Amino acid sequence: MIKAADSAADLVHGAGGDDHGAARSVVRVRVLRQDVAGGESYWERFEVSYEPNMNVISVLQKIAAQARSQDGRKVAPVAWDCNCLEEVCGSCTMLINGRTRMACSALVDRLQAESGDEIELRPMSKFPVVRDLVVDRRRLFRGLEKVKAWVPVEGSYDLGPGPRISPEEQEDAYPLSECMSCGCCLEACPQYTKVEAVRRDDESEADFEKRRKSAFDTGFVGAHAISQAVLFNAHPTGRMIADERMEALTRQGGIQMCGNAQNCVAVCPKRIPLTRSIARAGRAATVWALKKLFDR
Amino acid sequence: MAQPRVLVVGGGLAGLAATMRLAELGVNVDLVSLVPVKRSHSVCAQGGINSVNALTRQQGDSEWKHLDDTVYGGDFLQHQPPVKEMADWGPKIIDLMDRLGVPFNRTSEGFRDQRRFGGTLYKRTAFAGATTGQQLLYALDEQVRRWEVEGKVKKWEFWDFLGPVLDEAGRCCGAVCQDLVTMQFKAFAADAVVLATGGNGLIYGRSTMSMVCTGSAVSRAYQAGACYGNGEFIQVHPTAIPGADKLRLMSESARGEGGRVWVPRKPQDQRDPRSIPEAERSYFLEERYPKYGNLVPRDIATREIFDICTTDGLSVEKDRLCVYLDLTHIPKETLDRKLGGILEIYEKFQGVDPRVTPMKIFPAVHYSMGGLWVDYQKSASGGLLEGSLRNQQTSLPGLYAIGECDYQYHGANRLGANSLLSCIFSGLFVAPTLANVCGASAKAAGDHTRLFDAEIRRHEERHRELLARTAGDENPYTLHQELGNLMTRVATVVRRNDQLTHAYDEVCRMAERWKRCAVSDTGNWTNQNVVFTKALGDMFPIAKLILKGALLRDECRGAHFKPAFSMPGLTATDPEGKRSEAEQWCDAFEANTRKWLKSTIATCGPNGDPEISYQDIDTSLIPPRPRLYGLVGGDAIEEAWKDRAAKAAGQAAGKGQPAGAGA
Amino acid sequence: MSESSPSFLERHQFVIYRLFSLSGLIPVGAFLAVHLLTNASILAGDDGRTFQSRVDMIHSLGPLLVPVEWAFIFLPMLFHAAVGFVIIANGLPNVGSYAYVGNVRYTLQRATGMIAFAFIVWHIMQLHWLGKPFGGGKFDPHQAASTAATALQPTLTSILYTIGILSTVFHFSNGLWTLGITWGLWTSPAAMRRANVVSIVVGLGLAAAGLGALGGFRSLDVSKAREAEVWTEKQKRALSVPGGAVAPSPIPASTH
Structure with missing residues (x-):
């Protein structure tokens, strides 16, 4: 109703029409993952359908829903912290394109403008990683x-x-x-x-x-x-x-x-x-x- | 139990207020929260907090009038004694928060400044910039941290409440919770458990609420036997910024400063809004309500915006319902001066400058008036008896509920800036009750070790069962989206019985489909996937009771609007005809009141299906009267109603019955 | 993380860091300023006579010179350097991710601190008598201008001096600005901006003095300077004024 994507397939392949008519129909993301506290970290790439006004949170939500890496492997969803999504609770801090900021107010359009095609997500480096983008x-x-x-x-x-x-x-x-x-x-x-x-x-x-x-x-x-x-x-x-x-x-x-x-x-x-x-x-x-x- | 111990679930305003006061009363507190308590949803409240104050008092205001505004605004659907007590506590609570260091805005003399909010004539609302909720929460968070250092409070942050533990007598003696990092289970023994877990906006998919507002804790208590009250009353805010992840509030002040709401006359006109000529725009609020224009009351604005998008199909976008809120005709300097902060929010999250391009907005689910049914004990003066074991107690003895997750204070509709008050009030007020529970249960305390072990095993079993579901064909996130879309369509602004009936069946099917949800993460470390799936499963019983409650309630009251049962205005134009129609209107109103001025009480039946009953409402302090805002012939009805009320009062006095005698 | 009770350094971290901050200004920074200005007197155009008289003034301290040097220059400098290295070791520069002006300055402050330390050690070994055992100690206070000029003639030396002087001056003037924040002299952003202008002016002034002196020594006519020194030496013997003080000076102004 509010959003037409009513199946997982829509979410993955992008039912949302791209009003800008640009080639940007997908968002590519590179996430530095870590399965457990103290574990090894590794990079994983994801691709989700583009929507206007997307922020990093909605990218991560889509990643959670599709639970597949860019090359189509079934993987566990990326773990991350968030709550209010309007930049008052302080939960969703992470390193986005190398810079510390709130995922909720990090807009995909602007990130792509600053970093080109792929957005990079890493957990904060000054706190112990709990899992993926979640830190203690x-x-x-x-x-x-x-x-x-x-x-x-x-x-x-x-x-x-x-x-x-x-x-x-x-x-x-x-x-x-x-x-x-x-x-x-x-x-x-x-x-x-x-x-x-x-x-x-x-x-x-x-x-x-x-x-x-x-x-x-x-x-x-x-x-x-x-x-x-x-x-x-x-x-x-x-x-x-x-x-x-x-x-x-x-x-x-x-x-x-x-x-x-x-x-x-x-x-x-x-x-x-x-x-x-x-x-x-x-x-x-x-x-x-x-x-x-x-x-x- | 050697030491009195209370388990508080949820660390928003209510939970923290209760924790602070409990620690002060010498009770040890375990504070469980899904997120670090400083990150609770209370931080999102912007406007302010209501109470009578020195200034309004001199303009004729009183606690009684605050009570009156609250119950009138709530369409008389709340028991009045708790509201009276809350209004009486208002000034004390603001003073307290002031002492705790909340940076309330100040007058030039250094006193607290107040502003006026909807639903009242007085400047009752104290505020701290545009982040009053955040400031209040931080003040309480700081005090609780202080008690944590003292050793009276132990925080369990990133823990999920899985359900109360009931002893043989059906009394709540603790709860089972799960560590969201290690995924370990733990039983918390407690003399009393108090839920302060907030609203359930996520049942509607996206709302103005935070991501933790799934309503899962309340649902688990409900499924364990606690009754749920007034579930169908959900407040929808007229103007929010639609986002892919959530709907963010756009303050009413944007319309207050001259913002105009419109849609292109051509459905989904793809042109740049600035290039659409005036003649091809529909300023539908101004057209339909020439007198009030864009500043019609919240519920009307909400209904009209919703209607133009759904019924008329004139939404600006195809995939996403929204209308334009246009400020571009106002000089930039004026906008910056008066609306700077809120326009920045829009720009930050939409990446579009609202001073240049019209904003896109749509109503959004904002607050749950309903919640766990809780008891109270009335005092002789018509308020509450402080310390009574009944205050804020759910239908499960030993289990209490406070804040947005109780149903008690806002009736059918909440007034702006009353939520912060009700949260802090119920938190502070429940503390002596809980302290007394501790005293009482110290004598009766038994050994529940085996009970706790069994409960932990039960929850572990459910958890394991979920983890094992890797082959299902349902995706929990997609299913959640479907649930949200359905609930938003049928159970928000405008409700129709056919839609509700259909939606109820659909939700039942979704609940069945949920059983086939596969988890994509089968690990046992920070598994957000399984935690979400669990919470989703617990949304269905609440969704069902909302739908069922709405379906059965064949009337219009507060936030619950059913066009098929609305009471139309008067049609006659001559005085006599008017009077007679007004009398008929009042008869109908009285009949409706007799039939529907009742709390909806849901109990969880088999399969999570609700059994609905109704409970009379204590209106002993202020008799119900019609809300006539904007109704045609409203003045005639009001006149007729006043005559009736005067007559009724005369009769009551004749019989010598004192009004509002204590129970 | 340490299990044992905190060390002396950890227990007195605040005092030590504040003394570190202070030592950068007084006496180390103050000495730097006086030293560079003294050296700039080579630009007087009198074949190093003024410079020689300044040097003589310092050496008029006689046997007190060594303890004064150690107490007011070497030890404070070593203290500042030692604490500085601890600070650098515990920091994690991240100018790659956060290329803000303040952060660039933070990183430069540490880099220039290390360059300055290396430069000063080399500079002392090269010219001060402490360096004699290592084949340095080329500066003779009785033949101040000529020995200094000779030592600075190689191109590589003068390049390294340029780097060393600029690093030292940046470190000092930027440190002046951060010191004011550390001690709370300037607190508002506006006051910080004003203080920044002052520190830039100080830095440019000292850089001009330092590089000017370097240029002055390099363009000095060594033989003429030598003649002047011989003449001055004769005068001093004749008057038997030890050190040949012209005017009393409260500060030991140079260690050449």
Whole structure:
């Protein structure tokens, strides 16, 4: 009804008419696949029918439906993460034509214009691959824990309204609060490198969890977490534990790891002023360190 | 169980609100979610969250009026005590979210700013830019993360809820879930299980909902015996951007700023829309509703756009239904200033500049008003009794439902900016109930190890059976698409009994065909293929109850529109004739109310076929009255109705019955 | 990942990285600036007399010169280099995928840092007395201009010097800009842009001084310079003013 393709054959061979009349009736994709965590990776090519306004998600949906590689072999569908498909949930980050971005807002027409015929899909390289394009981004959320990215309220009971906040402060905070933890800033950051912990046979889940967290903490915490620390240190209640956040930001893997490549701000899909946050955090760290030195 | 423990399924606004409050009450929480909770569908809500506030109060607003707007907007199909309680909690909830750091837009004085939304006269809606849902969700996510660090909450992200576990007495004592990475099964023992798993838009194929909104968790609870309420009430948003993968919302403000809706008079005119002359365009909303033009109410806009494409066959495209929403006559600077953000979304996903080329839009399934039937306990003041074990409890004792997946707050139609409120409210409000359940079940706790083992085996068996199906001739993705297309055609905007009957049979056949679905991935590691196939199988029972509920409900109410049963306006022009027709109209309305002002309750029968019954609605606070928006002769009907209402009130007072006595 | 408790370096990572950042400016960067400007005095056109007097000024420190050199130049430089290598080793340049200006600068900063380090080691070995055991140490502070000019005559040497000087200057001026972000001196994009202009101006100035000095030495008339040095030497002996300071200078300005 809404779409005429009512059989698998239609999906594969492209019932959708190509309005542009161009030769582009198919989309070719090259996917870097990996069957299990820690397994070998390999390339596989796919071909799906072209439709106007397609994005990478709809390409992957078609691949899932046909479950065949370009040469006609039956293969398992490509695994990938996605949810909202409107660039607010942060799920579908992957390397598309070598660049980190959200699959939902990556339009096939534009990708073909930039890379020619074949679109290349790879999993993010800074996180352990779970399968195909699915990666384990727990380290990213650990970063939010580390910098205590929350307002330390005294319970959730009704204690009246929050603090008054000027429109300027709100406008300053709002963009930072739009961070959807997609991980683009981390993927593109040359200072952020992969940390992978593998559970040992003799290790309990709790012990492994602990070991993994401390492994995460040795690496760079990344632009997203620094920006969240800045966001909450600017909030009237949030800043009541500003020192704890500064302590976290100046521990191993803290703000000092930033190398000022400024890729984070260039690849951020929400255009969050991350380098401004980093510089502000840098200033706060300077003041905090001096205070610590002299107030001791 | 030594420690009180609750299993929360779903980490959207409702699930996180419940988790936060439970942790605060000292209850340990296992939080299971298909996706990292920060990525839940709540992030998609844009507009805002309603509550009475200091400003509107001085303009005559009150919690009572919020209640009134909500039940009137919902065509009186919801029990009123829970709605009253929710409206009463509104201001507290906004204050709380404000304290949690939600960057609400501010007035120049630094107070929260509010805007006006549909269905009310007051500026009740607090908002944070165009991403209020995202901001609210993040605030709760942050608090839950804090509790996670404290050790009160354990998150199980990328886990799928497979079904509740019921003990010998039929009480829910836990659930079986599956790790979507390792595909391992695990039974979670819990004093109570609460589902906060959102809507089921994927039953309609593509909708404005996220990919996790399959409704599978709710369906599994339903198939385990929980009742489902008001399934046929599905909200359709008039303007969404059709995409190959999903339908993305296009804010109503595009029409508010002067956007015009049209189609070419020649079906599927392939010319560039800008080159089609005015005379060959049909501005059908302006033609049919000269008074309101493009700004007719949502449901009417939805119906007309749908109708012009399906009945008149004037869709802009052949393969894909859509009409033009045209802003190109408005100066670019004006557009950038007033609509910049939303036009960027269109450009981002369509690759077309809507300032230059008319947008293509179509209505899209947006929200499930229906959901798991839940109980409540009314208080003496007409609201709810906090902490009662009955609040938000499904028909399975020990199993609770909150948020979009319950049926309780929005009746036949949801008002804009009320969903965020109902989610947070039901989440916070269920927590003391669950804490009390923990206290009560601590005494009665038994050893369920063997029960859990048996349930795990059952689910493993089903899983293995699916994996073994490699030879079937059905493709789950294609079948899903067929289901979605069918449901979209017959069970969204306009409903006809012949179509519904036919569609019901068709869905039954699809459910049979599903049994022949072959999985293309037989592995046991992050097997999204089998997880989807499983979820698809669980869509059919819900699809059936939606269709059956819609088929049986021979009336028009809220989002449920059946032209064959609509009540036409008045035809007489003279005052006397008008009055007499109005009286007849009111008689018919009262008769219809007596017959149909009832919740549809579905129970899952054999083969996933629903058994439908009806339950009376508690309208003790605000008596039902007709919704007359745009109806011919509406003022005459209103006058007649008011006279009746006054008479009825007089009689009630004469008998000395206090209105709204507590149950 | 390390199982053991964090090392000293890991525990004090913030302080170490901040000292690293600071050392690039003071004293290493400051020394670089003074050094290049001192050398540029060869362009005075007086057969190296001004240059010689600057060198003499430095050497007026006498026996203090060695500890001063180590404390304010060699050790900070070694510290900056050591930490720098750790940083480079832990980074993962990706300019191929993300060819943004900032990222190109990030990559260049690391490349030029390594070039600068190699260049400086060679430069010291070639001219400073520390290089004598290795057949270097060609610079004689009493015959400053002529020995320096002689050492810089080979074409290959001057090409390598050009690369070395430009790398060092880029590393310093770009580092100046990133230092301001690291310490939070400029935080907004607009302020960063302004600071960037300043750092470019500083860089161009120092590059001009450095390359100018190189050119100056190469075009120096060595025999005339030699004569001037002999004459100056005689004067100094006659006046028996050790070092021949003309005006007091607070900074040890050169290590030739």
